[in-house]
Amino acid sequence: MKVAVLTTSYPRFAGDAAGRFVADAVERIRVRGVDVEVVSPADFEHHGIAYGAGVVGNLRRRPLLALYLPAMQRNFRRAARRASADADVVHAHWLPAGAIALSTGKPFVVQVWGTDLELARRLPLLARPILRRAAAVIAPSSALAAEAERLGARELRVIPSGVDLPERVPEPDEPPHVLYAGRLSREKGILDLVAAADGLPLVVAGDGPLREQVPQALGMLPHDELLHRYARAAVVACPSHREGFGVVCAEAMAHGRPVVAGAVGGLLDLVVDGETGVLVEPGDVAGLRSALERLLADRALRVRLGSAARERVREHFSWERVTDETLAVYRFILGTK
Numbered sequence: 586m587k588v589a590v591l592t593t594s595y596p597r598f599a600g601d602a603a604g605r606f607v608a609d610a611v612e613r614i615r616v617r618g619v620d621v622e623v624v625s626p627a628d629f630e631h632h633g634i635a636y637g638a639g640v641v642g643n644l645r646r647r648p649l650l651a652l653y654l655p656a657m658q659r660n661f662r663r664a665a666r667r668a669s670a671d672a673d674v675v676h677a678h679w680l681p682a683g684a685i686a687l688s689t690g691k692p693f694v695v696q697v698w699g700t701d702l703e704l705a706r707r708l709p710l711l712a713r714p715i716l717r718r719a720a721a722v723i724a725p726s727s728a729l730a731a732e733a734e735r736l737g738a739r740e741l742r743v744i745p746s747g748v749d750l751p752e753r754v755p756e757p758d759e760p761p762h763v764l765y766a767g768r769l770s771r772e773k774g775i776l777d778l779v780a781a782a783d784g785l786p787l788v789v790a791g792d793g794p795l796r797e798q799v800p801q802a803l804g805m806l807p808h809d810e811l812l813h814r815y816a817r818a819a820v821v822a823c824p825s826h827r828e829g830f831g832v833v834c835a836e837a838m839a840h841g842r843p844v845v846a847g848a849v850g851g852l853l854d855l856v857v858d859g860e861t862g863v864l865v866e867p868g869d870v871a872g873l874r875s876a877l878e879r880l881l882a883d884r885a886l887r888v889r890l891g892s893a894a895r896e897r898v899r900e901h902f903s904w905e906r907v908t909d910e911t912l913a914v915y916r917f918i919l920g921t922k
Contacts, residue, residue, distance in 0.1 A: 586915060587620040589672040589691070591665050591682040593640050595625035600807060603636055606746045606832065607678050613747070613908045619915075622668045629660035640681065641700055661685050674720075674915050680705055683715040692918050696723040696744075699829020699850070702732050713737040720918040723911070725830035726851030742914055745854070746830055747904035754816070754841040754895065761819030761881050762786035764842075766811055766833045769793035769802060774824030774847055774867060781824075781874035785881065790814055815840040819887055820880045826867040828852050835902055838862070838894035843887050845876045855902075861894035 590611055594604035604625070615621050626635035632653035634643055644650055665685045669675050675693040677686035680701035686693035695715060705712035713736060716722055722738040724730035725745045734741055763782060769775050770793045778787070779799060789802040790811060796802060806814065815821065821837035823846040828834075830851035834844050838855065844862040846852040856862040863876040880887055 586674070586919070587622070587672045588614070588915065589665065589669040589675045589689075590621055590623045590678070591661075591668075591675060591685055592623065592625050592678040593635055593682055594678075595623060595627060597627050597636070602805070602808060604678075605808065609747065609904070610907070610911065613904050614911065617908060617912060619912070622672070624661070624664045624668045626657075626661075629657075629664045631657045631660070639700075641704065658685070662688050665689055674918055676915075680712055680715055683719060684711075687715055687718060692720045694721045694723060694914055694918065695719045695738075696725075697729055697733055697829075698725065699729060699827075702729060702736065702829075705736050706732075709736055721914050723914065726854045728850040728853065729829050740917075742910065743854075744907055744910045744914070745851070745902050746832055746835070747907035748832075748835045748839045748898050748902045750839045750895070750899055750903060751812075751816075754891075757819040757842070758817045760786065761884075761887070762788055762817075763820045763822050763845075763877055763881070764788050764790070764814055764818035764837075765822045766790040766806075766814065767823075769795040769799050771795065772825065772827045774826050775799060777868060777870050777873060778822050778824050781870045782822075782877060785874075785877060787822075788814065788818065812836070812840070815842055818842055820845060820877060822873075822877065823847065823852060824865065824867070824873055825849055825852060831855050835898060838891075839898045839902075841891040841895040843880055843890035843894060845873065845880065855897075857893075857897065860890070861897050862890055 592607050596608050611621050634650050634657050669689040669691050675686040675691045677683040678696045683695035716738040721740045722733050723742050723744050724733050730741050730743045769791050790806045792805045815837050821842045821844045823834045825847040828850040834855050837844050846856045847867040848864040858864040865872040
């Protein structure tokens with residue numbers, strides 16, 4: 586079996602965080618014996634539209650870049666047609682790549698991630714033909730799958746992003762502290778967290794448009810260092826107002842850390858309230874502070890929730906399971922077992 590993977594974000598060098606979760610999935614599929622050829626903006630002229638803040642972020646910051654979109658799409662289409670000439674399946678990550686996959690004439694799967702569906706809600710006439718004609722649509726959470734279905738997707742699969750489970754989980758630092766990791770933006774609830782954690786030990790790893798309002802932020806950390814931060818934290822906060830999946834939440838759970846999370850989107854698939862962590866309503870600063878104070882004060886509760894969180898990741902979000910389910914989608918498209 587040969588699969589052509591089309592993506593608007595993919596690592597360009599060792600340690601590059603761009604599209605890392607796509608690359609991780611590709612490598613695991615290759616290990617299973619599948620011939621995979623990846624087409625990303627690193628393979629064609631994208632006129633500065635890809636990478637950096639991402640396609641959407643770059644266009645928002647520099648609207649004139651939109652003038653180069655037709656050229657980028659043309660270059661992407663040419664590269665995709667070359668790569669898919671002898672492919673059995675085309676796997677497109679994000680809806681824009683789905684439009685390119687449609688043009689190849691090959692059976693294709695679209696994997697949506699959230700930001701693309703946000704745009705699709707505003708431009709449904711452009712999104713519907715892609716989702717309707719896809720042989721399958723993969724979403725990382727039940728919430729995004731429901732959104733894709735409303736936009737016209739027919740053959741849906743919920744397959745999360747895979748998570749590495751560390752062999753051992755060290756004891757967190759003493760005294761205990763709360764960790765936030767991610768983009769410093771309103772939809773991530775970072776300002777709610779700063780208000781809720783006033784006077785509490787809080788470590789913030791991230792960057793973004795609200796950086797000036799979070800002066801203690803450490804900036805974006807290399808992934809290896811972030812993994813060490815999970816291991817040192819007693820509690821991880823993911824107070825998002827919107828979340829397609831929740832990679833930080835899943836990685837924290839894999840490290841046996843209880844998560845206080847916004848009760849939205851993909852976080853509802855990850856966190857079982859009172860069993861693997863605590864869910865709070867987005868924007869509920871008082872509820873967020875109460876949950877953080879309770880966990881910081883109760884080591885036994887943290888251990889119980891963290892252990893259950895780690896087991897939930899092992900059972901439902903391991904790379905082995907994610908890869909099995911992705912290969913099952915390919916076989917379904919090709920009509921094989």
